[in-house]
Amino acid sequence: MSCQKPKPINRRDALRKIGGGFAMMSFAGMLGESLAEAETLNAKNPGSVAADTAATNPWMLRDPHFKPKAKHVIFLFMNGGLSHIDSFDNKPMLTKYHGQPMPGGDLGHERKTGTLMKSPFEFSRYGKSGLEVSELFPNVGACADDICVVKSVFTEIPNHEPALIMMNTGANIIGRPSMGSWLTYGLGTTNKNLPGFVVLCPKVPTTVGPPLWSSGFLPAVNQATYVSSDTSSKDFDPYKLIPDIHNSKYDITQQRKELELVKKLDALNEEETYGNVADADPQLEATIGSMETAYRMQTEAPDVFDVRKESAATIKMYGEGSTARGCLTAARLIERGVRMVQVYYSAGDPWDAHQDIQAHRKNAKDSDQPFAALIKDLKARGLLDETIIVCGSEFGRTPVVELGGAGTHAGRDHNPHGFTMWLAGGGVKGGMTYGATDDFGWKVVDKPVHVHDIHATILYLMGIDHTKLTFRSSGRDFRLTDVAGNVIHDIIA
Numbered sequence: 243m244s245c246q247k248p249k250p251i252n253r254r255d256a257l258r259k260i261g262g263g264f265a266m267m268s269f270a271g272m273l274g275e276s277l278a279e280a281e282t283l284n285a286k287n288p289g290s291v292a293a294d295t296a297a298t299n300p301w302m303l304r305d306p307h308f309k310p311k312a313k314h315v316i317f318l319f320m321n322g323g324l325s326h327i328d329s330f331d332n333k334p335m336l337t338k339y340h341g342q343p344m345p346g347g348d349l350g351h352e353r354k355t356g357t358l359m360k361s362p363f364e365f366s367r368y369g370k371s372g373l374e375v376s377e378l379f380p381n382v383g384a385c386a387d388d389i390c391v392v393k394s395v396f397t398e399i400p401n402h403e404p405a406l407i408m409m410n411t412g413a414n415i416i417g418r419p420s421m422g423s424w425l426t427y428g429l430g431t432t433n434k435n436l437p438g439f440v441v442l443c444p445k446v447p448t449t450v451g452p453p454l455w456s457s458g459f460l461p462a463v464n465q466a467t468y469v470s471s472d473t474s475s476k477d478f479d480p481y482k483l484i485p486d487i488h489n490s491k492y493d494i495t496q497q498r499k500e501l502e503l504v505k506k507l508d509a510l511n512e513e514e515t516y517g518n519v520a521d522a523d524p525q526l527e528a529t530i531g532s533m534e535t536a537y538r539m540q541t542e543a544p545d546v547f548d549v550r551k552e553s554a555a556t557i558k559m560y561g562e563g564s565t566a567r568g569c570l571t572a573a574r575l576i577e578r579g580v581r582m583v584q585v586y587y588s589a590g591d592p593w594d595a596h597q598d599i600q601a602h603r604k605n606a607k608d609s610d611q612p613f614a615a616l617i618k619d620l621k622a623r624g625l626l627d628e629t630i631i632v633c634g635s636e637f638g639r640t641p642v643v644e645l646g647g648a649g650t651h652a653g654r655d656h657n658p659h660g661f662t663m664w665l666a667g668g669g670v671k672g673g674m675t676y677g678a679t680d681d682f683g684w685k686v687v688d689k690p691v692h693v694h695d696i697h698a699t700i701l702y703l704m705g706i707d708h709t710k711l712t713f714r715s716s717g718r719d720f721r722l723t724d725v726a727g728n729v730i731h732d733i734i735a
Contacts, residue, residue, distance in 0.1 A: 303430045306705025311669025311734070313432075314576045314625070315425065315700060317584040318569070318613060318633040320605070321406065322593030325361075325639035325654055326662035327683035328602060331393050332365040332374045335681040336641055344642050344682065351655045352400055353596070353646040358682060359654070362599065371673030378606035381614035382664075387673040388617055388626075389666040390733045394677025394686040397637060397693050400656040402591055403450050405636035408693050410454040412722045419458035419713075420466065421697060422582035424722045425704060427457075427464045428711045433579035435542040437467035440575055442568040443586035444472040455584065459715040466584070469547065471568040546578050547571060556619065561611040564588065569612040573619050576629055593635060596644050596653040617666055626667040630703055632696070634663030641682040660686040663696065669703045671735045691730060698727035703734065 327333050340360040363376040369386030382389070397408050404414040411418040419427070422439035431438030441455045446468070455466035549557065549570050560566040568585035575583050587593065587609065595601045613633060620626040638661025639654035660679035666672065677689035698708040701722065708727050712719040 303432065304428060306429065307707040307710060308705055310703065310705025312628050312630045312667070312703045314580070314629040314668075315422070315582040315704070316572045316576065316616065316629060316631050317421075317582070318609075318616075318631065319409075319584060319586045320593045320609065320633070320635045321586055321588075322402070322591035322635065323595075323637050323639055323656055324593050324635040324662075325595065325599060325602060326393070326657075326660075326679075327639070327641055328361045328363050328599055329376050329378055329606070330374070330391050330662045330664065331679060331683055332376070333361070333641065333679075333681065333683045336360045336683070339682075344684070351640060351642075351644075353644055353655050355640060355642045355655055356645045356651070357643060358641055359599075359643040359652070362652075363602075369673055373673065373675065378602055379610045379613075381610045385614050385617045385666070388621075389664045389672055390670050391662060391664045391675045392677055392691055392696075392730070392733065393660075393662050393675055393679060394689050395634070395661050395663050395691045395693070395696065396686050397658045400637060400658045402594070402636060402656075405656075405658060406450050406454060409634070409636050411456075411458070412694060412697055412724055416450070416453040416456075417458055418456075418720070419460045419464065419722070420455045421700070421722060422455060422466050422584065423457040423460050423464040424701075424711060425706075426581050427460045427713070428701075428706050429581060429704065431579065431581045433542075436546065436575070436578055436580055438581040439464065439466040439584075440572075440580055440582075441466045441468045441584045441586070442471040442571055443468070443588065444470055444564040445589035459720070460713055466582075469571075471564045471571060471585070542578070546574050549574065559611075559619065560615040563608045563612075565608050566612040566615070569616040570619070573616060573623065573625070576620070576625055577623060595639065596646075596655065598652045599639075599654055600652065620667060628668060630668030630670065630700060631666040632663065632700065633665070635661065637661055638683070641684050657684065659684060665733070669735055671733050674733065676730065676733050689732075692726065694723040694727035695730055698723050699730045699733070702729045 327336065336358055337360040339358050341357050343357055361376065363378055365374045365376050366380075366383065367373065368375055368383035371387050373383070373386035373389070373391060375383035375386065397405050399405055399408070399414055407416055407418075408414050410420050412421070420439075422441075426438035439455065446452070452468070455468065457463075457465035545551070549567060552570065552574075557570070560570045565585065565587055572583040572585055587605065593602070593605055616631065617626065620629055620631070637656050637658040640657045642654070643651055644653045644655045645651055660683065677691055678687055679685060680687045701708040701711065708721060708723045708729075712721045714720075
């Protein structure tokens, strides 16, 4: 009987049996550098990333295409559809022709609509620039000279899911990488102990959920880490906020030994299978990396998510609620080098005011103070100049009243033809407006800005030529802006 060569170790079995449940921590899927590289980098400069090859160090800082104006992005997302004509795009003609038919006849909405409806909210001018902002956002209005209001954004599809996916991934269908994933893929991140891209929301937002922050066909390391910003627990304990961040079974020293053993088994397996450790299986490396990331995050993540460490004055400035907590946490994450943070308002489509536009009052009360506080806080921390704040929804709302459904007929339907977003910091001109919708806020009539243009501009501010940030998948080169997109140079300082 001949002696057969032992069968190579099954990688997944090895991880399952030896790595235990640790590999299934909530940060799984993130690629990591080897243990030796991690320790070398820690010794040289804790928390930073040294220059290395992308193949061995996915956290490496990549050179931008040109000198960037910003290093970080915070995306404040009012999921559901903020009404632009009730917030940042004042339309006196709506008041003048209130109750009359919209000129041009039926606009072809998704639901049954009626006559023109004026905004129930008063507008005021703010700052030296005289930006018009409604009573819904007085605190943001007080920051008027720091923000650029783009009033001419448009998209194609008037339904939440495709519009959300477009705003986040540059496509109307799921499966494409999110903007945060493209940023971390193109630029790397400055802190290997934290994810490069973090999403904050009390619960998974909308019916779309994780595809909004997926890495798609990009490496798994570029996918966002979702963390709840729920404030139902008043103690704000980060160990309760982040599932499985603490390993109760093994201490740090024991976990390091476990990782060393897994690394050695991995190397033996790859040598048997491939003959060269450099030809590692990417999926296996991603799993090993997730364990390495989780190991390092045990020390830094609890600290950065612990907003109780902020001063009483700072916490008071942001106010109460999940949006306030999300904005404050975003500032702390950016301060630690996280590339992009996205803050969703809440689960579902809370800004979707079909029945009564007065529902915006509560949503805006929850958002106005923390949005303004974020601008002020980043400025105080010396981070506003290097951080782009982007604020908006997947679309706007109609100038005519919605009649369908039960309840008060004082709401507005979806409007993808013209809506508003605002930006601040990171090389964006403050105290200005750009573009315009028609007299009633229905369609863009001046300087149209597609979602691709917003993405192209953000990438430009980060030092990236959006036409050159590509990834080949399924036989073609993909990019965040698909085959479109123009940088809005007029809003760049």
